[in-house]
Amino acid sequence: MSQIHVRANPGDIAPYVLLPGDPNRARWIAETYLQDPVLYTDHRGLLGFTGTYQGVRVSVQTTGMGCPSAAIVAEEIIRLGATHLIRVGTIGGATPRLKPADLVIAQAAVPNDGTTRQLLGGAPYAPCASYAIVEAAVSAARDADVPHHVGLVMTEDAFYASTPEHARSWAARGVLGFEMEASAIFLVAALHGVHAGCLTAVSNDIGDPQLVPDEVLKRGVQLMTETALNAIVRLDRNH
Numbered sequence: 001m002s003q004i005h006v007r008a009n010p011g012d013i014a015p016y017v018l019l020p021g022d023p024n025r026a027r028w029i030a031e032t033y034l035q036d037p038v039l040y041t042d043h044r045g046l047l048g049f050t051g052t053y054q055g056v057r058v059s060v061q062t063t064g065m066g067c068p069s070a071a072i073v074a075e076e077i078i079r080l081g082a083t084h085l086i087r088v089g090t091i092g093g094a095t096p097r098l099k100p101a102d103l104v105i106a107q108a109a110v111p112n113d114g115t116t117r118q119l120l121g122g123a124p125y126a127p128c129a130s131y132a133i134v135e136a137a138v139s140a141a142r143d144a145d146v147p148h149h150v151g152l153v154m155t156e157d158a159f160y161a162s163t164p165e166h167a168r169s170w171a172a173r174g175v176l177g178f179e180m181e182a183s184a185i186f187l188v189a190a191l192h193g194v195h196a197g198c199l200t201a202v203s204n205d206i207g208d209p210q211l212v213p214d215e216v217l218k219r220g221v222q223l224m225t226e227t228a229l230n231a232i233v234r235l236d237r238n239h
């Protein structure tokens with residue numbers, strides 16, 4: 001049955017789904033990397049495509065920005081048959097250790113968002129990535145010599161609330177950077193017993209209004225996407 005927001009039917013979506021926030025990134029990934037991509041939904045601008053990568057069926061589904069939208073999309077694509085949800089996003093670095101466009105592979109997300117709080121009824125919880133996806137992503141990054149960091153991210157609601165002071169205090173607790181969807185995707189996946197992961201490219205240093213130059217970020221997004229797709233091939237092989 002078609003869902004309310006992701007207007008698609010079971011069978012339209014592959015078990016492996018890449019989840020960018022940005023619809024233009026979804027289109028770029030589908031057109032650049034997938035063989036025979038088919039647009040299965042454009043409802044609300046949440047573009048979704050399915051094609052194949054190295055013989056494996058893969059979908060790319062836009063989440064939109066923030067946990068409320070990401071949680072809806074995650075819930076609906078799982079109902080439609082998705083079993084491996086991999087966010088491919090951008091992240092603001094919390095520490096100068098992260099260089100422009102570096103790849104960050106999340107092990108877990110500090111849930112500083114309202115969506116997971118509501119889903120959990122306020123109970124303490126640690127939304128984390130599926131170990132199989134972390135392992136596959138790290139091994140894909142290593143094999144391709146992609147500079148990467150593995151660790152904790154923070155998921156937030158208020159993009160413009162972050163300050164350099166906030167960033168450095170969370171960096172001292174091990175947070176690598178800030179983004180806006182991972183905690184909800186991890187939690188919704190866990191509630192349904194499916195796998196989730198999150199790969200991001202560093203688009204800025206928190207508190208710095210300057211973004212990483214377009215060409216540099218483009219290369220980071222390219223390496224992140226290739227790492228995620230190669231992780232999917234590994235996951236499928238071990239399935």
Ligand SMILES: O=P(O)(O)O[C@H]1O[C@H](CO)[C@@H](O)[C@H]1O
Pocket residue numbers: 020021022064065066088089090091159179180181
């Ligand atoms: O580049 P995407 O995947 O959208 O991710 C990041 O960018 C948006 C904010 O600029 C938020 O969605 C945040 O999580």
Ligand SMILES: O=c1cc[nH]c(=O)[nH]1
Pocket residue numbers: 090091092093159162178179180203204205206207
């Ligand atoms: O949520 C985000 C994503 C990228 N950069 C930020 O500063 N915040």
